[in-house]
Amino acid sequence: MVEAYIKRTTQFELLAVCSNALEAREALNKQQVDLIFLDIQLPGMTGLNFLRTLEKPPLVILTTAYPDYALESYEFNVIDYLLKPFSYERFLKAVNKIVEGGLLTQKTAITNDHMYIKSSGKFIRVNFADIIYIEGMKDYLKICTSTANIVTLQTMNEMERSLPPTQFIRAHKSYIVSLQYIKSIYGNNIETARLTIPIGINYKEKVMQLISKRFS
DSSP: HHHHHHOOTTOOOOOOOSSHHHHHHHHHHHHHOSSSEEESTTTEEEEHHHHHTOOOOOOOEEEEEEEEGGHHGGGGGGGGEESSSSSSSHHHHHHHHHHTOOOOOOOSSSSSSSEEEETTTEEEEEEEEGEEEEEETEEEEEEEEOOOEEEEEEEEEHHHHHHHTTTTTETTTTTTEEEGEEEEEEEEEEEEEOOOOEOOOTHHHHHHHHHHHHHH
């Protein structure tokens, strides 16, 4: 039911359907997930106990046939509590709390090769392959691509978690660089097609380890 409802809702992209906590954890480890619909009754453990195992859980909407867990669920700041069976209208009421509340305004669903970034009042598709570097500017980010510069309200840490770690490296507190656009590394600098980027002292070891591993 939830799977069918998600497919009917244009604001969201279905990334995975999991039958137990182990599958759910694997899905969360493989990709950036903004929202999960979590059944309280899972094989082997309850959905609430599964949430307790997550260091940084995504947004959660609980689904269950049992109303007894409603009070306990507020411990996890869940968005909503859907009591089965629920209609598509009730489902939309829950997801609209997220959309209208701006909880996903920074970015929407992320796939294997692109993400959507909110900029100038619209969501812009950005292909990972087109990103050269990302620069932090106080509360904003400038995403420099092969065709344009996109400015968005987001933190570097949020962006770093959204990007595939095999394709990007945090080289400085204010810079994330695409590995495919690195032309050379010399001293404490990374030369890209657009800009020479400094390597922060706290990031140099990680940069050199990744580069040597990638090109060895």
